[in-house]
Amino acid sequence: MRKFLLKRALMLPLVALGVTFLLFSLTGLLPPEMRASIYLQDQRELTPELMQELIKEHKLDAPLVVRYGTWLKSLLKGDLGYSETARMKVTDAIKTYLSATLELTIFAIIPIFFIGTRLGTISAVKKDKWPDQLTRLLAITGYSLPTFVFGLLALMFFYGWLGVLGPGRYSFETDMLIHSGAFKSYTGLLTVDSLLNFKPAVFWDAVKHLVLPASVLCFGSVAMLIRITRTSMLEELNKDYVRTARAKGLRESYVIAAHVRRNAMIPVITLVSLQFVRLLGGVVITETVFDFPGIGRWGVKAAQQLDLAGVMGFSLMSALLFVLANTVSDVLYAVMDPRIRYGE
Amino acid sequence: MFDERTIKRFKKSKASIFGLGLIAAFLLLALLAPFIAKPQGSDPYQMPQSGYSSEPQRPSAGKIFGTTESQYDLFYGVVWGARTAFKIGAAVIFVALGAGLIIGGLAGYYGGWADEGAMRLTDIILAFPGIVLAVVIVAMLGPGIEKVIFAIAAVSWPAYARLFRGDILTVKKQDYVTASRLMGAGDFWIFTRHILPNSIYPVVVVASLDIGSVVLTAAALSFLGLGAPAGYSDWGQLVAMSRNWILGGAGSPFAYWHTLLIPGGAIFLFVLAWNLLGDAFRDVLDPRQQ
Numbered sequence: 306m307r308k309f310l311l312k313r314a315l316m317l318p319l320v321a322l323g324v325t326f327l328l329f330s331l332t333g334l335l336p337p338e339m340r341a342s343i344y345l346q347d348q349r350e351l352t353p354e355l356m357q358e359l360i361k362e363h364k365l366d367a368p369l370v371v372r373y374g375t376w377l378k379s380l381l382k383g384d385l386g387y388s389e390t391a392r393m394k395v396t397d398a399i400k401t402y403l404s405a406t407l408e409l410t411i412f413a414i415i416p417i418f419f420i421g422t423r424l425g426t427i428s429a430v431k432k433d434k435w436p437d438q439l440t441r442l443l444a445i446t447g448y449s450l451p452t453f454v455f456g457l458l459a460l461m462f463f464y465g466w467l468g469v470l471g472p473g474r475y476s477f478e479t480d481m482l483i484h485s486g487a488f489k490s491y492t493g494l495l496t497v498d499s500l501l502n503f504k505p506a507v508f509w510d511a512v513k514h515l516v517l518p519a520s521v522l523c524f525g526s527v528a529m530l531i532r533i534t535r536t537s538m539l540e541e542l543n544k545d546y547v548r549t550a551r552a553k554g555l556r557e558s559y560v561i562a563a564h565v566r567r568n569a570m571i572p573v574i575t576l577v578s579l580q581f582v583r584l585l586g587g588v589v590i591t592e593t594v595f596d597f598p599g600i601g602r603w604g605v606k607a608a609q610q611l612d613l614a615g616v617m618g619f620s621l622m623s624a625l626l627f628v629l630a631n632t633v634s635d636v637l638y639a640v641m642d643p644r645i646r647y648g649e
Numbered sequence: 650m651f652d653e654r655t656i657k658r659f660k661k662s663k664a665s666i667f668g669l670g671l672i673a674a675f676l677l678l679a680l681l682a683p684f685i686a687k688p689q690g691s692d693p694y695q696m697p698q699s700g701y702s703s704e705p706q707r708p709s710a711g712k713i714f715g716t717t718e719s720q721y722d723l724f725y726g727v728v729w730g731a732r733t734a735f736k737i738g739a740a741v742i743f744v745a746l747g748a749g750l751i752i753g754g755l756a757g758y759y760g761g762w763a764d765e766g767a768m769r770l771t772d773i774i775l776a777f778p779g780i781v782l783a784v785v786i787v788a789m790l791g792p793g794i795e796k797v798i799f800a801i802a803a804v805s806w807p808a809y810a811r812l813f814r815g816d817i818l819t820v821k822k823q824d825y826v827t828a829s830r831l832m833g834a835g836d837f838w839i840f841t842r843h844i845l846p847n848s849i850y851p852v853v854v855v856a857s858l859d860i861g862s863v864v865l866t867a868a869a870l871s872f873l874g875l876g877a878p879a880g881y882s883d884w885g886q887l888v889a890m891s892r893n894w895i896l897g898g899a900g901s902p903f904a905y906w907h908t909l910l911i912p913g914g915a916i917f918l919f920v921l922a923w924n925l926l927g928d929a930f931r932d933v934l935d936p937r938q939q
Contacts, residue, residue, distance in 0.1 A: 323773035334789045445928065449921035451865055453872045454888055454913035461895045461909065466902035586778025590869055604781070605873050608788035616788050623781045631776070 309639055317632050324624045325380065328617055329373050335613070341365060343376075343386045343614045385621075386614035390606045395618035398603060403622070404493025405474055406592070406599035408511075410584045411494075412519035413526070418577055421527045422570070425534020429542065429569075430561060440535075444528035452587065456521045456594035463517060470517050472596040479510045518595040522587055526580060533576050537569040575638040579630055585623055658933045668925030675919055679731040686728040694729055694882050696721040705894055705908045717908040718890040721880065727915050729882030734919055737798055737867045738860035744802035746856045749809025750849070756810065757817030758840055764814070771807035779804045780866060787875045794883075797867050797876045805859065809852050816848035823847075858930060861923025868916050884919075887912035 332340050341359045360366055363375050385395035393401070428440040463470040475483070475495065482488055482504070483495075491501050496515070499507035541547065542565055550560045589601035596602065600619060607615030660666070678685065682693075689697045699712075700720045708715040714723035756767035774782065786800035820826065826843050834842075870876040871885025879886075891908035898904045 319769075320772050320776050323769065324776050327773050328785070331785065331789055441928075445921065445924055449861075449924050450917050451868060451872075451888075451913065451920070453869060453885075454909070454916060457888070457892065457895050457909050457913070461897075461903065461906070465896040583778060586780050589778075589780055589784065590873070593873060604784065605875075608784050609874050611788065616785055620777065620781050620785045624777045627778055628776045 313632050320628050321625055328620055329376055339613055343617055345387045385618045388615035389612040390610050390615050391603055395614050399618055399622055402600040402603045406588055408494045409518055412515045413522035413584055414581050416523045417527045421530025422534050425531040426538055428535045429538030444531045447524050447528040452525050452590045453594050459517050459521055470513055474514050474598050475510050479507050518591050518597050522591050534573050537572050541565045541569045571641050575634045579634045655933055662929045664925045665929030668922045671922035675731050679735045682728050682732050686725040695880050696726045696882050705905050708907055714911050715907050717887055723911055726882045726887050730884040733883050734864045738864050740798045741801045741863045742856050745805040746809055748806040750813055753810035753813035757814035771811055774807045792875055794877055797870055801863055801866050809856055813852045816851060817844055820844050820847045858927040861920040865920050884912045884916045
């Protein structure tokens with residue numbers, strides 16, 4: 306076990322390093338002026354003089370490996386350049402947008418977990434009967450319907466027709482309030498901060514803006530969890546201990562709840578930790594559809610407007626979070642299931 | 650891999666037959682596009698425009714699906730969009746599968762440093778959420794269909810390389826491979842005669858069933874404004890064009906429903922068809938469910 310943990314812990318920085326190298330070498334596809342823009346520190350025109358300065362300072366005429374070295378050094382110092390689209394330093398942009406995205410993903414992952422495990426269980430217990438068929442229909446619709454089509458449909462109904470829920474993260478009134486001196490930001494999560502500031506109106510407003518994008522994310526991602534829960538439950542249901550439990554005369558509901566579900570949840574729990582970060586990929590589209598000011602919308606805007614520093618910061622952060630979650634999920638899996646011990 | 654019982658089980662699944670039928674219908678639509686919607690300009694993929702008003706027109710006798718933003722003909726766009734979908738799907742799978750087979754093949758057959766290097770490379774690419782890396786690559790290369798194809802292929806090959814490598818590792822250890830080597834066969838002979846025929850089918854099946862998700866990713870890139878050029882018959886772009894019109898007009902909130910539902914429905918049905926087929930395959934081939 307210790308050997309496995311050690312191996313995973315050593316792999317983490319190596320993959321992270323590889324990710325930075327891959328991203329950096331991709332910038333080699335661009336003309337030199339654009340490449341230089343990732344070294345800008347603030348909103349300045351890239352004049353020829355400044356260009357010469359940057360070339361000298363960051364050794365931009367050196368071979369790839371050397372350039373990568375100097376870039377990595379500034380990266381480790383926490384310097385990622387200036388994002389044109391966000392109009393702030395990349396590190397500040399990540400801080401600002403990540404909290405919005407985090408709030409959205411939390412609002413999506415909770416229903417995903419409960420709906421996914423519940424429907425997956427029902428689907429397995431009633432295999433090939435109508436609840437199973439219905440659930441599978443729901444799941445396949447969920448991952449076949451493009452997020453952007455479903456999102457726009459939701460906006461058409463709830464914003465265009467009913468006028469109750471809308472795009473963005475908050476309304477104009479809330480915007481005024483939270484940027485006045487009276488509102489203190491503690492966590493960056495609007496729903497939490499509003500309660501800490503005793504502003505129930507802001508809380509309500511934030512929730513109203515989260516419901517639609519969170520539901521769209523949930524509908525698109527819940528299918529995977531349903532499927533894993535179902536397969537895992539089916540596998541457990543066929544085992545001998547289930548037959549023993551039934552033979553003892555235990556009620557079926559007890560067998561399912563106390564025996565099967567517990568064992569079937571092992572792969573499911575680890576998947577949820579992975580899903581949480583996989584949602585960060587899903588938010589790219591959802592945030593763009595709902596104009597929700599998170600990390601995904603920023604990344605897309607940066608890509609559209611060729612804000613290279615923004616693109617690099619966004620992709621670097623997504624990948625690092627992804628790698629981290631993968632590792633956590635692997636370790637969780639090994640800890641929870643004693644049968645799995647990699648490399649021993 | 651496909652014995653008679655498997656095929657029988659597959660035929661019994663109504664969902665897979667439905668999926669197969671849908672794919673056949675889309676394929677027919679794509680093949681017959683020049684007859685169903687006659688091209689008007691020099692580039693058949695360019696959607697014809699009638700007028701310059703930005704407001705979409707409702708479906709009418711002459712234009713059965715109506716027009717979308719900037720008067721692009723929706724029927725034409727949907728029909729030729731089917732062609733675009735197959736073009737992108739097939740091209741991506743061809744490139745990604747090719748790269749996956751070569752890299753996975755070399756890694757699996759030779760092992761050692763080639764294997765270590767190739768697998769760490771796949772680790773790094775798989776460390777990204779797919780759409781994020783695709784967005785980054787298209788941002789660097791600029792928009793355009795070929796660039797979208799390249800970007801999606803660049804993020805999809807590692808999965809195929811890994812799968813193929815794994816299968817080769819099992820086949821490589823078989824006695825007939827050792828026997829052939831003892832008889833003095835060279836690497837090329839062993840690989841093409843013994844290893845390839847026994848390891849290539851799973852990865853080819855998996856890859857070809859991915860066409861649906863490839864088209865979904867391509868549509869998403871187009872929707873984000875990072876895909877097809879303006880006016881190109883592409884479902885993702887058509888959905889993007891409906892974005893400004895989802896609010897409808899005064900008193901009629903669903904005035905422009907067709908601009909969203911028609912191209913959106915096309916993507917949905919296309920992806921659904923491939924997913925139905927993929928699910929059926931998984932159920933049929935999963936030994937735990939038999």
